[in-house]
Amino acid sequence: MTGDALTLGVEEEFLLVDAEGRLSELGPDIVGSESWPESGLQRELVRCQVETATPVCDGIEELLAQVRKLRRQLTDRAVARELRLMPSGTPVLPEPGPPPITPNPRYHRIAREFGAITDTAGTCSCHVHVGVPDRAAGVAVSNRLRAWLPVLLALTANSPFDGGHDTGYCSWRHVRWARWPSSGPPPVFSSVDHYDTVVQALLRAGAVLDRGMVYWDIRLSEKQPTLEVRVCDVPGTADEAALLAAIVRGLVATALQDTGRAPRPTPDVLRAALWRAARDGLDGHGFDPLTATLRPMREQLARLTAYVRPALRDAGDLDFVTARLARLTTTGDGASRQRAAYAERRALRDVVDMLARQTNC
Template sequence: MGAAARESVRNLTVGVEEEFFLVDSSGHLSDAGPDVVAEAGEEIQGLQRELSRPQIETATGVCSTGEEVHEQLRTLRSSLVKVAAERDLLLLPSGTPLMVEEGPAAITPTPRYQKMARRFGPIVDSVTTCGCHVHVGIPNRQIGVQVSNYIRGWLPVVLALAANSPFHCGQDTGYHSWRHILWSRWPSAGPPPRFDSAEEYEDTVTAMIASGAALDRGMIYWHVRLSDAQPTIEIRIADVAMTAAHTSVYAIAVKGLVARAMRYIDDGVSVDSPRIELLRAEQWRAAREGLDGECTSPVSTRPLAIRRQLELMHDTVCDVLGAEDRGFLEAGLDSMLRDGTGAEQQRAVFERRGSLADVLAFLTREVIS
């Protein structure tokens, strides 16, 4: 790889989409999502409605560095907090609802969402969750499927890092990412298959839609997929993060993995891609145990503790990131390993007094940081 090509890999662009709950002061879900979008959609970048009425989604612009991602996320989150406060609501950065609700969340009344509700029935009621999607720029879809083949081996590790949903409807689930378990109920969700070409990717998407497991291309819920709207690869396995800082660290880790894959592709280095049944099992364990679990290492192809794998991931991506992002990632990972993931911090707050109200206050206070 020439110097120019290596520099282009270091300078990959990244963008982030985040989903949030709107809740009242007691932490219960509000149906105001579509109304907030209608009122503030032109003022807040990328603000969109989601499947259920208590949810809203934002999207950053195209970013070059972790610092830029962090700045944009803080601005977006701050704007949403202010808009929510005008309705006496709070912005909740959790992958799952905290409090017990009287019934399932209302569906946003659009033709597509209503069709999904009719088609998939109670599944729709059970997947009211909030995630984070990271887009990284790629040259073309053929390279994209090769990047996907590489990224999929790291999915359990990045899932554990991004876990932020230990509580669901008044209960400690015992999981670090209960959102992952709920979201896996969609028939089109899960780790992507290994693809030999962009054509095989397209054939598989077409077959899934024809089977009825997905209504359209937007319902291809693989944890890694190619975007149809822009020239990016989209990694979709993360819970929405507790803080903008956590999201930014996760986004740059993902950017680094994409950059490493592209370097391998250009250098002709082949990388083993795990069997899908093993990958599903190891993602389950990562969702269950978080950073305290273990899974097969993409580096050594043997089981290793996930905390050790984060060190290997850092070493793996360091030389394909620019100096600014290397420092940003190192400091961010150190902070998360010291202070805990979102799931770990939520549970630590709860353990002090056994109060979900304390968890709610903590999350809504930390949301902009």
């Protein structure tokens, strides 16, 4: 790794389930009252969910170690309560009703203002933070990264089941999350002022209650000097989380150096591409927003990795990414592994068991 490599960090959301695979309400108890971000653990909007956040990392192996450490920490706490940590974008088994809200004034206000949309909060994603020089650079990078969002979603799709049935999608989490009025791909911004103007409009409309509710797939972090990519399902394994982070860092580094005119797919075309990526995942055909044609998603992934290859090499991440992508070819992506686990005995509990086992891989 060179000394110029961009810093990075990862936030991961998980579901807590009991021995039967049903959602648990003990998320706040598992996290405890420790201060965050010092602990790396955080409560979430609903009680069945917990979140981890790595410290700022320089290298991908350092990041992987931190992801594993936090996953193990949560796993140990869950096991002490006879619970399990489940890295899936959506709940696998049917539940009697929406997940209860975590006791917190802000969370309860969100529930009052957004009603049944809040029921979609029981979904789990992964957010990658990459350090950028300033907000203006972050806006410019966001504009360049938009077109790659469907590939990132397909790479990490890990939520084919929801509430006891196969949805027909590889990332049902993406479909559920799209109900929030501030979700989806970000607009193309002409400047930081333009970015802030759009955020202010969302606030005035009541579409967000605060800037933390800007749920675009790419956004400027309000707490860190980073650009945050939020489009992905939570990966099944720690290795996959680190793979995603390395690729996102490669995209950001490449975009910072790219002085040509970036492709700017229209919002309707990009949303269509994201829908197709959510449905078909990595092994299907994706709607390429750059050409407006259907192409194998693995072909699009190969084009992405070729695009960021110089940045991966400069950061010392090329071998890491190459090996992990090769492994996915053998093991299958998250959605295909979930479906394979179900297919053996047509038992959804086998899916939950498989997810819980691979948490610390």
